[in-house]
Amino acid sequence: MKTYIAQRLGIGLxxxxxxxxxxxxxLRLAPGNIVDILFSTGGYVNPSERAAIERELGLDKPxxxxxxxxxxxxxxxxxxxxxxxxxxxxxxxxxxxxxTLELAALSLVVxxxxxxxxxxxxxxxxxxxxxxVLRVFSLAGLSMxxxxxxxxxxxxxxxxxxxxPPVTYVRPSENLGLHLIQFILPALAVGYRxxxxxxxxxxxSLLEVLREDYVRTGRAKGQTERxxxxxxxxxxxxxxxxxxxxxxxxxxxxxxxxxxxxxxLPGLARFLVQAISWRDYPIVQNLVMLIAIVVILSNxxxxxxxxxxxxxxxxxx
Amino acid sequence: MATRPLGxxxxxxxxxxxxxxGLGTVxxxxxxxxxxxxxxxxxxxxxxxxxIFADQLQTRDPIATDAPHTLARPSxxxxxxxxxxxxxxxxxxVHGARISxxxxxxxxxxxxxxxxxxxxxxxxxxxKTDLVTQRVMDILQGLPLLVLALVVSAALGPSVxxxxxxxxxxxxxxxxxVIRSSVLSIREMQYVEAAxxxxxxxxxxxxxxxxxNTIGPFIVLGTAQLGSAIxxxxxxxxxxxxxxxxxxxxxRMLSVSAAEYAQKAPWLVLFPGIAISLAxxxxxxxxxxxxxxxxxxxxxx
Numbered sequence: 354m355k356t357y358i359a360q361r362l363g364i365g366l367x368x369x370x371x372x373x374x375x376x377x378x379x380l381r382l383a384p385g386n387i388v389d390i391l392f393s394t395g396g397y398v399n400p401s402e403r404a405a406i407e408r409e410l411g412l413d414k415p416x417x418x419x420x421x422x423x424x425x426x427x428x429x430x431x432x433x434x435x436x437x438x439x440x441x442x443x444x445x446x447x448x449x450x451x452x453t454l455e456l457a458a459l460s461l462v463v464x465x466x467x468x469x470x471x472x473x474x475x476x477x478x479x480x481x482x483x484x485x486v487l488r489v490f491s492l493a494g495l496s497m498x499x500x501x502x503x504x505x506x507x508x509x510x511x512x513x514x515x516x517x518p519p520v521t522y523v524r525p526s527e528n529l530g531l532h533l534i535q536f537i538l539p540a541l542a543v544g545y546r547x548x549x550x551x552x553x554x555x556x557x558s559l560l561e562v563l564r565e566d567y568v569r570t571g572r573a574k575g576q577t578e579r580x581x582x583x584x585x586x587x588x589x590x591x592x593x594x595x596x597x598x599x600x601x602x603x604x605x606x607x608x609x610x611x612x613x614x615x616x617x618l619p620g621l622a623r624f625l626v627q628a629i630s631w632r633d634y635p636i637v638q639n640l641v642m643l644i645a646i647v648v649i650l651s652n653x654x655x656x657x658x659x660x661x662x663x664x665x666x667x668x669x670x
Numbered sequence: 671m672a673t674r675p676l677g678x679x680x681x682x683x684x685x686x687x688x689x690x691x692g693l694g695t696v697x698x699x700x701x702x703x704x705x706x707x708x709x710x711x712x713x714x715x716x717x718x719x720x721x722i723f724a725d726q727l728q729t730r731d732p733i734a735t736d737a738p739h740t741l742a743r744p745s746x747x748x749x750x751x752x753x754x755x756x757x758x759x760x761x762x763x764v765h766g767a768r769i770s771x772x773x774x775x776x777x778x779x780x781x782x783x784x785x786x787x788x789x790x791x792x793x794x795x796x797x798k799t800d801l802v803t804q805r806v807m808d809i810l811q812g813l814p815l816l817v818l819a820l821v822v823s824a825a826l827g828p829s830v831x832x833x834x835x836x837x838x839x840x841x842x843x844x845x846x847x848v849i850r851s852s853v854l855s856i857r858e859m860q861y862v863e864a865a866x867x868x869x870x871x872x873x874x875x876x877x878x879x880x881x882x883n884t885i886g887p888f889i890v891l892g893t894a895q896l897g898s899a900i901x902x903x904x905x906x907x908x909x910x911x912x913x914x915x916x917x918x919x920x921x922r923m924l925s926v927s928a929a930e931y932a933q934k935a936p937w938l939v940l941f942p943g944i945a946i947s948l949a950x951x952x953x954x955x956x957x958x959x960x961x962x963x964x965x966x967x968x969x970x971x
Contacts, residue, residue, distance in 0.1 A: 364808070371809035376821065383825040489706070492958070496897065496951035498904050501924060501943035508936050517933075607814025611905045625817070626909055629824040641821060645812045 361656070365649045372645050373427075373638075377420050380634050410436055423638065433635035437628075442635050446621065446643070452522075453620035456543075456613070457605050459536055463544025464551055464601060469594065471548070472555025477582060479560060487552070495549035500611035503542035510538070522619050539616045543608045547601045554597045559590040592663050599655025603648040700963065707959020713952030721767040730758035732765040733916045741935045751937040753923070754930075759937060762918035763945050769919045770949060773833055774900040781838035781899075782892050785845025790884070792846065793853030794876045800850075807843035815840040819902050820911065828914040837902050841895050852887045856880050886964040893957035897950040904946045920946045 407413045411422060426433055432442035468491075475487040511517055518534060525532045562568065563586055571581040606622065613623035621640060628636035691699075701708040720727060729749065736756030744751040750759040792803035810818070823836035856862065857880065865875045906912030907921030915922070923942040932939045 364805075367805060368808045368812050371806065372812050375809060379821055379825045383827070485706075492954050493947070493951060496954050497947045498901055498908075498921075498924075498943065500905065500908060501939070501946065504924070504932060504939050505943065508932055508939060511933060512936075603814055607816035610814075610816050610820060611908060614909065626820070629820065629911070637821070641813065641817065644814070644817055648812055648814070 358653075358657070361653050365653065368649060369642065369645060373424065373642060374420070376638055376641050377423065378416075380632075380637060381416055381419075383632060423635075427639070427642070432639045435628075435633055435636050437631050437633045437636075442639050445624070445636065446640065449619060449621045449624050452618055453606075453609060453613070453622060456536055456539060456609060456618065456620060457602065459540035460543040460547060460605050460608075461598070461602060463540050464547035464605075465598060467544060468548035468551025469555050469591075472552040472594075473559060473582065473587060475552065476556045476559035476563065488556075491549040491552040494545045497546065498611070499542045499546045499608050500615045502545065503539050503612055503615045506538055506542055520617060522617065535616070535618070539612045539618065543605060543612050546608060547605055550597055550601055550604075551594060554594050555590065558593045559586060562586045562590040565589075592659065595658055595662065596655055599651050599658075602651045606644055606647065700959070704959035704962065706955050707962075710952045710955025710957075710959065713948060714956055717767050717771060717949050717952065720764055721771045724765045724768050727764045728758075728761035730761045732757065732761040732918045741931060741938075743935075744937055750941045751935065753935075753938055757918075759923075759941055762923060763920065763941055765918045766920040766923065766942065766945060767949075769830070769913055769917050770900050770903060770946070773830065773837065773903045773913065774896050774949075777834045777837035777903075778841060778892055778895045778899045780834060781841025782845040782888065782895060784838070785842040785847075786849045786884070786888060788842065789846035789849030790853055790876055790881055793850035794857060794872070794880060796857075803846070807846050810840065810843040813840075815898065816902055816905055819906060820909065823906050823911045828911060830913055830917065833903060833906060833912050836906065837899050840902075841899070844895070845891055848887050848891050849884050852884050853880055856883050890957065890961040890964055893953055893960050897953040897957065900946065900950050900953070 404413070411419060414422070423433065432446065434440065435442050435445055438445060471487050471491060475484045478484045507518065518538065519531055523531045523535055559582075563582075565586075568581060568586050571585050572578075576585075609620065609622040610626060611622075612618075613620040614626060617623075621643070625637065625640045625644075628640065700711075734757065736752065736758075738756070739748070739752055740754055740756040742748050742752040742756070744759075748758050748760065750763065752758055753762075788803060788807075792800045813821075818840045819836045822839050823833055826832035826835060862875060862879055865879050870879075903912055903919070904921030904924070907919040908925050910922075910925060912921055913919040920942045924939060
């Protein structure tokens, strides 16, 4: 198990290294740097001033030197300085993390609460009208842009109750109720979309397990259908679903990029979009690396969980 | 009776073997067996026709602004209302079908073909090449699809071609995975062994004998990716790094300005979103049914 984890972490590091090169080069490919953008809004600026700013930001060095600077800083945990805000990147990023994590966690809860039960019902009632309805319902969730769904939810809420949710972010310490409402609405929109994949995996995995001998044995013993399905069958059927939930977590972060924008929540994803439009390289680079680390770690955790939940799966040797 | 060579009588008794079933027969069978898939196909056909005949279907110039008639309610003159610049929403949605479909199809095709060739070579050659390719694919897959597309799109700058490239890049590793895994099993087939025994060159075997047999998974993959490509285009355009003005794009129609006027003019938000959802829904339905038909191993996944 230990060697397995070490191996996986090693592969993860290689992936991260590759990612850093790709992201770094991509951002240098972009037309115009921060200095261009600052100057295009600021009118005429003389060339020597421009050169001075470029030197200060390290943009005058050759690309490979800029890359080495960045990697060196990252290795010692220094995330660099934001060009735009003239603040250490970490100080800007730090308060954004809980917002995004809270939203992602809530969305995942919605997705699981919605996906697993509908998947079970759909499998038990395979090929009935209810099964069709549930499958279309979940496919519809997969087809709607979650940011649009979020807009529609707000519109519906406003026209139904006449109450407009707060436009600016409310801290939990200010007003917990409002704060929760602010997060539940986007979580519903994002979670509904993510529930579709969970629902489909639960359904197909349960359908497979329901054909097993021990399920027949359970029924033959006279156990109620509820015990057979929820206690015996689901326990084994849920394993592949755990993997999907892990993958879904990584997907969620992608979905949040637009949703945070729509709901005006000051999270990582919204900030990434702003930083990209400002060509704020240190912020973009480090945010993308942060997302990559989260994705890789969540995949690793899911694989570990799999080994713990299912004694038949053992790693190593 | 037992001395008669086996099969002779049976062959005579059998009705003349029909040739390959015609396209009509195949379609009719598909519709009967997969009603949901057929519905998806019908939706896609409708959108394709809308895209082709957008110029005939429009009631107004989709990019002409009309200052006296901004934010008009849906009416006889403006079927789905107008936006904050007075542009006709219906005509914009009709033309948006073109952009969505072109960007969606082009990026799916580009990503699947590139990924497919990488998967084919990586699976066929195997060994170290395969290992290295897999690691590179890991890198591209280490980011959520939308995040990668966002960074690429922002880096390349806004234009229709760049949006296509940005969306196709995250599709590459996904396509490579699928094709590689099916190549791994095809590689061990006897006809591949036979081709090798005949002394055919590797490249010829890979492209002429292995590749055609991955067409099933390839079609399944393409239809599945089309839906997400359309969604990513909508999201990118919404964020302002996608399809640039003046092209009417469904995602762009939903962007900031629409959100601003949403309370006053909900039709600004409702109709473009319905168009996106319908297109993605259609391709998802069709993709599911095609997967069940063409690739029984993946059924229900």
